[in-house]
Amino acid sequence: MVFYPPPWVPKLPFDPPDSVTIGEFMKNEVYGRRPIDKSKNPWTCGLTGKTYTVKQAFERTELLAKALHKLMGWEPNADLPWDKVICVFSYNTIDYISVLHSVHRLSGIATPANVAYNASELEHQLRSSGAKCLFTCLPVLETALQAAKAVGIPEDRIFLMELPHHSKKLPYKTVDDLVELGRSVPDLEPLQWTKGQGARQVAFLCFSSGTSGLPKAVMVSHRNVIANTMQISLFEDYGRKKKGVKTQVELGLLPFSHIYGLVVVAHCAPWRGDEVIVLPKFEFNEFLQAIERFKINYLPLVPPIIVRMLSSRDTVKKFDLSSVRHVFTGAAPLGSETQDELRKLLPKWKVGQGYGLTETATVVSATSEHDIVQGTSGSLVPGAKVKLIDQDGREVTEYGKPGELLVQSPSVTLGYLNNERATSETYVFDEDGRWMRTGDEVIVTKSPAGYEHITVVDRLKELIKVKGHQVAPAELEAHLLSHPAVDDCAVIAVHDDRDGEVPKAFVVTPASMSSRPDAEIAAEIIKHVQEHKAHYKWLKGGVEFIDAIPKSPSGKILRRLLRDKDREARRAQGAKL
Structure with a gap:
């Protein structure tokens, strides 16, 4: 039995574009983004207040691409994407997404790396991805240098992302240096992509822990990110419209190196005209101060942050958090008791959960503000469908019966880089097409309003x-x-x-x-x-x-x-x- 989104979920107005880069999709109103003149500034630093307008952010992407063209010799329409791979190993900054999109402007690939990695783990990602240059930041520079040396990336191909309160003169070009360099470089020729190239071509190599060995590189296409940006936005817009919300201020704390932060925050929010308040990492007081200072309305979080709030109630009460309307949690289940305690502490906050994986880039199901059922991961987003397979290999055809979740969606990724076995085990085919085996055991139930919800019961992959x-x-x-x-x-x-x-x-x-x-x-x-x-x-x-x-x-x-x-x-x- 195949499960579909509830009737209230809007249908995708058109197939996600398959012949443009993510950056082109983000800035071209013909693809449905909120009109630029009605959008908020997309990126604002939550520590200093420094901000970019939509046009400034797009300009920086183009200038960075021109600088990479000059320094790396990369042409937009020459060589393979695999010859033009950058790695970003940095805390969140207001330039993070512009850096990622700059290599796409040259038809290259970006691989965001977890800033918590040690040198050997970063070395694995650099070597596996074939990265030719590395963007990093001062707090993790030593780790970056050690890993870069191990894979043969020369120091003149290491660039620094500027972080608030971390300034030091070093012999490395900064992002601002590259932007200025880009101003002196002639304009790049337009990309000449063929039909369907955005569906075939890798945009991001996102590393995901599998069931064995070192993390595997998930090949995320341009169309995957474009599709999920459309899916999430359409899904959430239904609940937002019922609240009279057109644009809002969102928290950009989740690492942009993680698929959750990369897609849900860093692409969906700016595309629908929202402002993202960027924080480099989680510092409890800075987190609360940013909510109060910037009047943040929407908080994409992970459960441990909520647990921290509950264990520090006296501190929480010192801040004006009344601007918050909705909290969205993912990456791990939020316990019912924890959710109850949060509602007691901050009764005006609506709390919902979502479900997704790196391999589904990203969200498969989410909780709408108008249909919250505690303990579930919400309903399927537009264009997604799922089926459940029980332990005997039979399709589940009834509510409340557990089975492994299989997902079909335009956001389901291309597979694992250089790992045919893992790809064939995870991405499977049947008479209904190609499915992604999540390894997660779930049940489907109905909300009091009669809409189907997904609840994760167990993780079969043991992550x-x-x-x-x-x-x-x-x-x-x-x-x-x-x-x-x-x-x-x-x-x-x-x-x-x-x-x-x-x-x-x-x-x-x-x-x-x-x-x-x-x-x-x-x-x-x-x-x-x-x-x-x-x-x-x-x-x-x-x-x-x-x-x-x-x-x-x-x-x-x-x-x-x-x-x-x-x-x-x-x-x-x-x-x-």
């Missing part, structure tokens, strides 16, 4: 989501096995009030370690991870020693049994307290 970051247990397990005190291991997600989920390791030690104290070995293992992995992959859930890792006859780790064991131990500990 751990820490503050919006995805952690593949298999990657940590492979690293743990390199430690001499680890004979076998398994990593699971455990609940944490601050971070939502954190990794915990179950470890089997070799007989040779039997005389050593458990606490000493655990400390060594935790340190081993901290020295080699990004902070969100650290074993904040701890290390527990076990006689044997439970596995199926085929050798698959039975993580559900380990989760049950952890929950029982926590309950027992709570009872003792």
Whole structure:
């Protein structure tokens, strides 16, 4: 049984354009963006108030493209996109999206990198993507230099994104330097794309943790981002119109390197004429100050930020947050109890959830302001359809019955770079066409208004989501096995009030370690991870020693049994307290 968006959801007015770049789609009113003269400034720094108008932002994109043309020798209509790849390894700035779009103007590819990466993780992304130059920022410059050196990117191809309160004269060209250089370069020739090129050509290489090994590069096409921008905007506009909202001020705190921030915030908001208040990273007081100062109406967040608000109620009450109308959470489920507590603290805030993946770039379902059902991830966006497959491989045809979610949408991505096996396992075909297997178990139910809603029941892929970051247990397990005190291991997600989920390791030690104290070995293992992995992959859930890792006859780790064991131990500990 195929599920579709509810009847109230507007249909896409036309097929998402498949022959233009994302940047062209964003600035050309013929494709449906809000008229430029009726749009707010798209980018404003939440710390300094520095802002760009729509036309200034577009001009900076063009000037940056001209500078890259001059420095890198890249032509708009020559060579392959894979010969023109830039990596952006930086905190959010008001120039972030202009930098990404500048390489698209040259028919190249951008790969945004997680600023929490260490040098070896960034090196993996640079090498896998084939990046030829690197945009970074002062706080992570040392990491960037180390990774760039490892893959042979020369220092004259490293450029700095300027951050508020981080100014230092260094021998690297800044974004402002490139903009000025671009003013002296002759105009670029127009792109000459063929029909359907935007659907075939990669715009972004976004790295997503899979079920095993290092993160995989998801190939996101121009049309994927264009389609989801249209889908989200049409979906949310229905609820906005009922509230009389034409344009609004949105928070730009979520990392633009993550697909959630990249599409939902950095593309949807400016396209529909909204203003994005950009914050480089989460600092609690700065977050609250920005809401008050800029009268922010719409907050795209992740659950750990809401948890932090609830644990700091006295601080929250010091700020005027009355401008906020709607909160949208994603990247991990928001618990019902947490949602209840937020409503008690800030009763005028409407809170909804959404669901999406890097591979669906991005949103599959979302909560409309007029049909909020606590605990669900809302209804399907325009142009999306899904089906559920049960454990026996049969299609689910009834409400309330769980099954793995398969998605069909114009935003479903092209596949994984240089990984045919993972692509063929994730992107499958049947008589109804091409589907993306999410690995997530969901149910479909009806809201009190009679509209179908998606609820995520379990993650079959076993990904751990820490503050919006995805952690593949298999990657940590492979690293743990390199430690001499680890004979076998398994990593699971455990609940944490601050971070939502954190990794915990179950470890089997070799007989040779039997005389050593458990606490000493655990400390060594935790340190081993901290020295080699990004902070969100650290074993904040701890290390527990076990006689044997439970596995199926085929050798698959039975993580559900380990989760049950952890929950029982926590309950027992709570009872003792």
